[in-house]
Structure formats: C-alpha cells, structure tokens
Amino acid sequence: MKRIASFISILVVALTFGCGKSPAPASVAGSNKKITVAFMPKSKGNGYFVSCKQGADQAAKDLGVELIYDGPTTPDPAKQNEIIENWITLGVDVIAVACENRDGISTALKKAQDKGIKVITYDADARPDARMFFVNQATPEGIGNTLMDEAGRLCNEEGEFAIITASLTAANMIAWQEKIELRRREKHPKMTMVALRPCDDLKDKAQAEATTLMSAYPNLKLIMAICSPAVPGAAEAVKQAGKFEKVKVIGLGLPSENKAYVMGGITQDVILWKTVDLGYLTIEAAAAVARGELQKGAKKFTSRKLGEITIEGDNLLLGKPFIFDKSNIDQYNF
Amino acid sequence: MIKKLKSHEAILVTLLIAEFLFFNATGRRFATIDNLFNIVRHSVEIGLLALVMTPIILTGGIDLSIGSTLGLCAILFGKLWRDAGLPPWAAAIGAILVGGACGLLNGALITQLRLPPLIVTLGTFSLFRGLAEAITRGVDAFTNFPESFLFLGSGQILGVPTQAWILLAVAILIWLIVHRTVLGRSFRAIGFSSEGARYAGLPVERRILFCYVLAGLVAGIASLTYTARLGTAKADAGYGYELLAITAVVLGGTSIFGGIGSVHGAMLGVAALAVLNNGLTRVPAVMNIASELSGVLTGALLLSALALGTLPKHLAAWRARRHISLH
Numbered sequence: 001m002k003r004i005a006s007f008i009s010i011l012v013v014a015l016t017f018g019c020g021k022s023p024a025p026a027s028v029a030g031s032n033k034k035i036t037v038a039f040m041p042k043s044k045g046n047g048y049f050v051s052c053k054q055g056a057d058q059a060a061k062d063l064g065v066e067l068i069y070d071g072p073t074t075p076d077p078a079k080q081n082e083i084i085e086n087w088i089t090l091g092v093d094v095i096a097v098a099c100e101n102r103d104g105i106s107t108a109l110k111k112a113q114d115k116g117i118k119v120i121t122y123d124a125d126a127r128p129d130a131r132m133f134f135v136n137q138a139t140p141e142g143i144g145n146t147l148m149d150e151a152g153r154l155c156n157e158e159g160e161f162a163i164i165t166a167s168l169t170a171a172n173m174i175a176w177q178e179k180i181e182l183r184r185r186e187k188h189p190k191m192t193m194v195a196l197r198p199c200d201d202l203k204d205k206a207q208a209e210a211t212t213l214m215s216a217y218p219n220l221k222l223i224m225a226i227c228s229p230a231v232p233g234a235a236e237a238v239k240q241a242g243k244f245e246k247v248k249v250i251g252l253g254l255p256s257e258n259k260a261y262v263m264g265g266i267t268q269d270v271i272l273w274k275t276v277d278l279g280y281l282t283i284e285a286a287a288a289v290a291r292g293e294l295q296k297g298a299k300k301f302t303s304r305k306l307g308e309i310t311i312e313g314d315n316l317l318l319g320k321p322f323i324f325d326k327s328n329i330d331q332y333n334f
Numbered sequence: 335m336i337k338k339l340k341s342h343e344a345i346l347v348t349l350l351i352a353e354f355l356f357f358n359a360t361g362r363r364f365a366t367i368d369n370l371f372n373i374v375r376h377s378v379e380i381g382l383l384a385l386v387m388t389p390i391i392l393t394g395g396i397d398l399s400i401g402s403t404l405g406l407c408a409i410l411f412g413k414l415w416r417d418a419g420l421p422p423w424a425a426a427i428g429a430i431l432v433g434g435a436c437g438l439l440n441g442a443l444i445t446q447l448r449l450p451p452l453i454v455t456l457g458t459f460s461l462f463r464g465l466a467e468a469i470t471r472g473v474d475a476f477t478n479f480p481e482s483f484l485f486l487g488s489g490q491i492l493g494v495p496t497q498a499w500i501l502l503a504v505a506i507l508i509w510l511i512v513h514r515t516v517l518g519r520s521f522r523a524i525g526f527s528s529e530g531a532r533y534a535g536l537p538v539e540r541r542i543l544f545c546y547v548l549a550g551l552v553a554g555i556a557s558l559t560y561t562a563r564l565g566t567a568k569a570d571a572g573y574g575y576e577l578l579a580i581t582a583v584v585l586g587g588t589s590i591f592g593g594i595g596s597v598h599g600a601m602l603g604v605a606a607l608a609v610l611n612n613g614l615t616r617v618p619a620v621m622n623i624a625s626e627l628s629g630v631l632t633g634a635l636l637l638s639a640l641a642l643g644t645l646p647k648h649l650a651a652w653r654a655r656r657h658i659s660l661h
Contacts, residue, residue, distance in 0.1 A: 069621075070615060073626055074573075074574060076574055077568060077570050082372075082376045086615050089369040090615075091362075101475070101564075101566065103475055103477035104477075104564040104566040107564065
C-alpha cells in the first residue's frame with residue numbers, strides 16, 4: 001500500500017512539473033493586458049488597513065486593475081517575506097506593501113525587483129533601494145504641526161498638557177514628538193508639556209497612564225495621545241474620572257474607535273489622514289508605475305480622485321492630515 | 335502498532351497527492367520549480383524543529399521553548415557577528431552552542447529536578463524570548479550580513495535551495511538515530527513506560543537529556559537558515575514556531591503521549607501543511623483570505639487526521655460488540 005502510494009506521488013509530481021510553465025516576464029507597458037497588483041497590509045485584522053483596502057478596491061475597480069490582497073494574521077515577522085516570495089512566483093506586475101520589518105522585507109522586495117516586478121510601499125517604508133516609490137501618508141511635520149496647533153487652540157494657547165506615546169524608542173513616535181516640540185516652541189510658547197508616557201500600544205495601559213497623569217498633574221488641561229489605542233484609552237480614563245469639563249483629549253487615531261467619545265464631548269478631535277484615500281492613491285500609483293506613466297524623477301502625479309499629488313524625492317505625499325470632529329466624524333466608518 | 339503507523343502515513347501521502355492535484359488544477363503557477371523551491375525554503379525551519387521535536391515527543395516529553403530558542407540564537411548570532419566582530423562561521427558555531435546550552439538547561443531541569451517537560455519548557459519559552467528581547471531591547475535588529483552568509487538562505491547548490499541540503503542532512507541523521515539505533519528504540523521505550531525502561535537498565539535521564547540538547551543544537555541551526563533567509567535577525571524570530579512544529583509532528587502520526595511515531599511521518603506532516611499554506615495563496619477564489627483559511631484548514635486537518643487514526647479501533651470495537659450481540 002505504502003509503496004504504491006509513494007510511486008503514485010512521484011508520478012504525479014513528475015507529471016505536474018512536466019506540464020508546469022515557468023513564469024513569463026512581467027512586462028505590460030503599452031499593452032492592454034490586465035495589470036495585477038498585489039497589495040499587502042502590515043496585518044489583516046487591523047481596522048486601519050481594512051479601510052485602506054476599501055480605497056484600494058475602489059481604485060482597482062475604477063482603473064480596471066486586478067487586485068490580490070494578502071498579509072499576515074499572526075505576528076510572525078517572516079510571513080510578509082513568504083507572501084512576497086509567493087507573489088514573485090505567481091508573476092504579479094506590481095507589489096504594494098506596508099512594511100512591518102523594514103530590513104527583513106527589503107531582501108524579498110529586491111528579489112522581486114530583480115525579476116522585473118515593480119515595487120512600491122505605502123504607510124511604512126522599506127529601504128529606499130528596495131522600492132520605486134513610497135506613498136507617504138503624512139510627514140512628521142504635518143502630523144506634529146496639526147496636533148500641536150489643535151492643542152494650542154483648544155487650551156486657548158496656555159496651560160499644561162501631557163503626551164501618551166506608543167513607546168519611547170519607536171522611530172516614528174520619536175519623529176512626531178520632536179516636531180510637536182518644535183512647533184510648541186515656535187508657535188505655542190505658553191503651552192508646557194509636563195509628561196511623556198509610553199503605553200506599549202495597549203489601550204488599557206494608556207487608560208492607566210491617563211488616570212495617573214490626571215492625579216499627578218492637577219492643572220492638566222489636555223492629553224495628547226499619539227498612537228491609536230491610546231486615544232480611546234485616555235478618553236475612557238477621563239470619562240471614568242468625570243473630568244471631561246477640565247481635561248480635553250486629542251490624538252492620532254481611527255474615527256470609528258473614537259466616535260462615541262467625540263460625540264460624547266470627551267475627545268475633542270481625532271487627527272488622521274483619510275486611509276481610504278491612502279489605499280486609493282497606492283493602487284493608482286501602482287497601476288501608473290506598471291504602465292510606465294509614473295517614472296523615477298517625476299515631480300507630480302495626477303490622481304483621479306485626489307487631484308494633483310506632490311512628489312518629494314521618491315515620496316508621493318498624500319497631503320495634510322485631516323481633522324475629524326463632532327461635525328464630520330459620523331460620515332466616516334473606518 | 336507498526337501497521338497502524340503505516341496506514342497513517344498512507345493517509346498523509348494520499349492527502350499530499352490530493353493537495354497537489356487540487357492546487358495544480360485550481361491554483362496559478364502552482365506546480366513550477368520556482369514555487370516548489372518557495373515551499374521548501376519556507377518550511378526548512380519548521381522542518382528542522384519538527385525533526386528534533388519527534389524524539390522528544392517519543393519519550394513522552396514536549397518542548398515549547400524551541401521557537402524561543404531559535405529567537406535567542408538568532409540574536410546571539412547577530413551579536414557575535416556585529417558587536418564581537420567574529421566572522422560569520424564562528425558566530426554560527428557560537429549560535430549553535432547557545433542553542434545546545436538552552437537544550438541542556440531544559441533537559442537538566444526535567445531530569446534532575448523531575449519537573450514536567452510542559453512546565454519547564456513553558457518557563458524557558460518565556461525566559462529565552464525574554465532574554466532575546468532584553469538583549470535587543472525589543473528594537474535592535476541585525477542586518478547587512480555578508481553575501482557569503484545570505485547564500486545559506488537564498489542561494490542554491492546543484493540547483494536546489496541551500497537550506498534544503500541542511501534539512502536533508504539533519505533528516506537523515508535523525509531518522510537513522512530514531513529508526514536504526516538502540517538509542518532510538520530507547521526513546522520509544524521511555525515513552526511507553528519510563529519506569530519500565532529504568533528497570534530494564536536504560537539510562538533514562540541521559541537519554542532524555544540527549545533529546546533536549548539535540549533539539550537546542552538544531553534550533554541553533556534553524557536560527558541560521560531563518561536569519562539568512564530574511565537577511566535580518568530580530569528578537570521576534572521564530573515566534574510561534576514551536577506550535578507549528580508540534581502540529582506537524584502530531585499530524586505525522588506521533589502520539590503526544592509518547593512511544594509511537596516516526597520521523598518520516600513528521601516530515602510528511604510538514605510537507606502537507608506547507609503545500610496547503612502555499613497552495614491557498616494561489617487559488618483565485620480564496621487568494622484574498624488565504625492566511626485565515628490556512629489557519630482554519632490546518633486545524634481541521636489535524637483534528638480529522640487524529641479522528642481518522644482512531645477509526646480502526648472504533649470499527650474493531652463496533653464489530654466486537656456486534657459479534658457479541660449476534661451470539
């Protein structure tokens with residue numbers, strides 16, 4: 001029985017490989033062949049990326065592009081690489097990815113480029129030599145300035161505020177916080193930052209930190225949460241302490257996670273780019289790169305939906321962050 | 335017993351053929367050499383861990399720390415190479431020795447203090463991962479390895495991925511130990527009854543220690559192929575791999591209670607899971623939910639393989655009952 005089974009398996013393998021074709025070179029410039037774009041989030045369960053995909057789906061429909069969507073569901077850092085390597089042998093035209101592990105994924109992306117596949121990144125960049133363009137959702141200046149300006153406006157340009165961050169070592173957090181400080185010194189000198197606390201990207205830890213902050217700094221006027229779980233976390237702490245007359249909350253987060261707090265008057269506003277637009281622009285850029293319409297060195301890119309997009313170096317800039325508040329947050333479901 | 339094992343392996347071979355035929359018919363560019371090599375490359379680490387998990391489970395033990403050992407070895411390899419300035423080959427030997435030391439710690443705690451393997455390795459699961467995170471503070475990553483080292487992860491020898499040769503060599507070695515030596519037979523004896531084995535004059539402690547040290551050493555080797563494949567070593571390397579390895583071993587017909595099992599069964603288990611994972615990403619209808627679906631199907635596959643394994647026993651019991659009632 002076993003011997004027959006192994007014989008059959010060898011036969012099957014031999015037959016299938018005999019018939020298997022090697023991947024054709026991925027060249028579509030000028031032709032009418034349908035372009036295949038493979039689109040990867042950092043992780044699939046994240047609401048942020050789910051809304052990016054909504055935009056990507058829309059763009060794929062508008063542009064007549066075939067979209068393949070896959071990404072890790074578990075925190076296995078090797079998974080993104082495996083999916084990329086699978087896509088290479090699948091013979092896609094463009095890979096667009098939000099990178100979890102910058103150095104790790106660059107090896108796989110370079111391999112894709114060697115096989116003639118175009119690579120762009122969005123949301124979180126790879127190494128510059130591993131991709132053509134990065135669709136940059138927001139510059140640290142854009143984020144820092146918008147957050148600090150809102151804080152100043154809400155506190156009437158005077159008083160104490162505290163920041164809750166994801167971790168004291170994450171590069172993007174440090175960059176944002178530096179820009180916040182710069183803006184404070186330049187434009188809002190009467191505001192003072194009294195504390196900077198990490199929450200490890202956890203909502204309950206952010207809530208505990210916010211509670212501690214309120215008791216440690218009785219004159220605190222505002223909590224600024226710069227990672228997405230911290231915004232509802234801080235708002236919940238303020239709500240439970242019954243201090244929403246006194247302490248305001250703003251932050252960088254998803255409208256859907258904060259809708260209740262914004263409508264309830266605890267969180268004043270939530271700042272973020274429109275993730276749907278980020279997904280849309282990424283697919284538009286991917287298609288343009290595949291068709292040869294967008295090439296290295298370009299200074300501008302015209303989006304069907306978003307109009308003129310500035311290209312800085314090899315970064316496509318999505319534009320200024322968007323402020324979600326009581327007046328508009330109901331219209332967004334991501 | 336032997337017969338039961340063989341029938342289980344026949345089921346797995348049939349499953350593999352079915353997967354192959356199905357994905358070849360429905361998947362895009364599934365049966366290409368490039369893709370076969372992808373499958374091999376992506377399953378070498380799980381394969382190595384499953385190989386050394388087999389003797390451990392045969393003795394009635396388990397090693398939950400093996401993925402964390404991989405992570406710690408990867409970090410120390412990076413540390414030795416970048417910060418201590420050792421050449422890659424010397425750092426590699428260092429990493430493998432660190433793996434051996436991790437295994438020695440597990441084995442010593444299990445045999446000397448007579449603690450249950452599940453609890454000991456649950457402890458070292460956190461300990462080794464924690465050490466890796468502490469050394470790098472969770473953020474430091476080692477990268478820019480020389481090409482000569484990366485060859486291990488992305489190169490080819492005689493047209494076959496480099497790491498496949500390592501897997502093959504380790505597989506032959508472990509297979510010979512488990513199936514062709516007195517040492518291997520003693521693992522099964524210990525799994526059936528460690529007290530019995532002791533009365534039969536087997537050095538039970540030394541044998542168990544051997545299994546865990548071997549597991550640590552091979553986890554060290556796996557950390558090298560992993561690092562070379564990704565081109566980077568971070569503290570989260572090999573996260574969750576212990577469970578994947580155990581899944582493959584059990585799917586391969588090894589009893590979690592020890593005593594019964596085979597190395598080739600474990601390899602078939604690894605192959606069945608790897609082909610499933612890869613194939614799903616190529617079927618247009620499920621391409622966009624491939625990762626979720628492969629989790630669901632892995633679970634379903636494991637449970638149905640185990641259930642199928644007990645079928646002959648139930649059938650026999652049913653026949654016996656009917657036989658009695660007829661008389």
